[in-house]
Amino acid sequence: xxxxxxxxxxxxxxxxxxxxxxxxxxxxxxxxxxxxxxxxxxxxxxxxxxxxxxxxxxxxxxxxxxxxxxxxxxxxxxxxxxxxxxxxxxxxxxxxxxxxxxxxxxxxxxxxxxxxxxxxxxxxxxxxxxxxxxxxxxxxxxxxxxxxxxxxxxxxxxxxxxxxxxxxxxxxxxxxxxxxxxxxxxxxxxxxxxxxxxxxxxxxxxxxxxxxxxxxxxxxxxxxxxxxxxxxxxxxxxxxxxxxxxxxxxxxxxxxxxxxxxxxxxxxxxxxxxxxxxxxxxxxxxxxxxxxxxxxxxxxxxxxxxxxxxxxxxxxxxxxxxxxxxxxxxxxxxxxxxxxxxxxxxxxxxxxxxxxxxxxxxxxxxxxxxxxxxxxxxxxxxxxxxxxxx
Ligand SMILES: NC(=O)c1ccc[n+]([C@@H]2O[C@H](COP(=O)([O-])OP(=O)(O)OC[C@H]3O[C@@H](n4cnc5c(N)ncnc54)[C@H](O)[C@@H]3O)[C@@H](O)[C@H]2O)c1
Numbered sequence: 390x391x392x393x394x395x396x397x398x399x400x401x402x403x404x405x406x407x408x409x410x411x412x413x414x415x416x417x418x419x420x421x422x423x424x425x426x427x428x429x430x431x432x433x434x435x436x437x438x439x440x441x442x443x444x445x446x447x448x449x450x451x452x453x454x455x456x457x458x459x460x461x462x463x464x465x466x467x468x469x470x471x472x473x474x475x476x477x478x479x480x481x482x483x484x485x486x487x488x489x490x491x492x493x494x495x496x497x498x499x500x501x502x503x504x505x506x507x508x509x510x511x512x513x514x515x516x517x518x519x520x521x522x523x524x525x526x527x528x529x530x531x532x533x534x535x536x537x538x539x540x541x542x543x544x545x546x547x548x549x550x551x552x553x554x555x556x557x558x559x560x561x562x563x564x565x566x567x568x569x570x571x572x573x574x575x576x577x578x579x580x581x582x583x584x585x586x587x588x589x590x591x592x593x594x595x596x597x598x599x600x601x602x603x604x605x606x607x608x609x610x611x612x613x614x615x616x617x618x619x620x621x622x623x624x625x626x627x628x629x630x631x632x633x634x635x636x637x638x639x640x641x642x643x644x645x646x647x648x649x650x651x652x653x654x655x656x657x658x659x660x661x662x663x664x665x666x667x668x669x670x671x672x673x674x675x676x677x678x679x680x681x682x683x684x685x686x687x688x689x690x691x692x693x694x695x696x697x698x699x700x701x702x703x704x705x706x707x708x709x710x711x712x713x714x715x716x717x718x719x720x721x722x723x724x725x726x727x728x729x730x731x732x733x734x735x736x737x738x739x740x741x742x743x744x745x746x747x748x749x750x751x752x753x754x755x756x757x758x759x760x761x762x763x764x765x766x767x768x769x770x771x772x773x774x775x776x777x778x779x
Contacts, residue, residue, distance in 0.1 A: 408661045410458050429618075438616045438617065450608075536567065651689075
């Protein structure tokens with residue numbers, strides 16, 4: 390049997406193929422079309438950590454560990470490619486990361502919104518049809534996002550909730566309220582996967598993932614050439630990572646608006662551990678299982694303060710400067726989310742954000758010059774109302 394990672398060149402995909410290769414005695418196959426690299430360049434930026442080509446990555450990994458990662462270059466939008474892939478490997482589990490992961494990118498204009506929809510929704514549909522045909526018992530682990538739920542103002546359950554309506558009770562999918570065209574693609578994916586589980590008996594875990602941060606995993610630290618990418622531009626950099634980069638170059642850390650936007654977060658090492666937990670404990674055939682994947686909940690202002698506290702101790706003299714919010718979102722809201730299922734399956738968090746920020750700053754310091762070179766791309770120019778404002 391084979392384990393497959395779609396999006397194996399990405400921030401999470403590269404560490405995951407290495408983790409799989411170390412943990413399991415089964416063939417590990419990674420797939421990517423390298424579009425993340427191209428899109429970050431399109432934004433005028435680059436990974437702050439200098440990432441190697443896939444051929445170098447896999448051969449260095451093999452030299453150091455003796456373990457093998459197979460790589461197939463291809464595009465999830467191409468049904469023939471996806472079908473041949475699933476037919477060839479008949480995976481036991483496939484982790485689907487291969488989507489465009491950026492809300493701002495999807496809000497630039499019609500072209501970018503449609504590109505994000507075509508890439509994400511069509512890629513997932515191609516995969517579902519190929520699995521049905523050639524690997525109907527495969528466990529599909531799909532990356533959705535906590536952003537699918539939005540900020541509904543009531544407690545957020547894991548996927549579904551019980552409702553009592555006009556005297557009848559039912560368990561129904563919890564309403565999804567996306568806040569960008571990117572988040573909307575994940576909602577469409579969730580609906581398509583739920584349907585495929587119901588009608589074709591596919592077993593799937595749909596992960597509502599919180600915001601991931603961090604610079605290292607067990608395997609990326611084995612050699613500098615195994616590092617994963619780390620982006621700081623407004624589209625592809627996530628909050629904690631961007632704040633750490635800002636503090637390294639004495640640029641003020643910039644929460645948007647009031648900074649009360651509250652979200653779930655987890656360290657990249659814990660992401661790896663969550664996913665291996667899910668691989669080891671698959672759902673039943675035909676089951677559509679939703680897990681909320683996060684370990685801590687913070688407001689953006691709390692994160693800015695954490696980065697300041699750690700940075701100041703290291704002598705970085707960090708300032709916090711709120712920016713006008715380019716997004717349309719609640720800046721203060723109720724947020725109480727369940728995240729129990731992964732713990733029930735055996736996952737225990739290993740890292741807190743407080744301890745992670747210290748080593749993130751240490752890991753980023755050697756790349757200070759690269760952050761300075763891409764400083765302009767950190768500040769937002771894409772607004773939810775007017776798209777890219779030059
Ligand atoms: N990083 C986070 O904080 C976070 C939070 C919630 C959800 N997610 C989701 O997790 C997944 C992985 O996130 P990431 O940060 O590693 O993103 P990423 O962009 O670094 O990784 C995705 C990879 O998939 C590849 N890809 C995209 N479209 C493809 C296609 N059509 N065919 C083949 N390859 C394709 C890209 O080149 C990239 O290497 C994404 O689906 C993202 O939406 C990420």
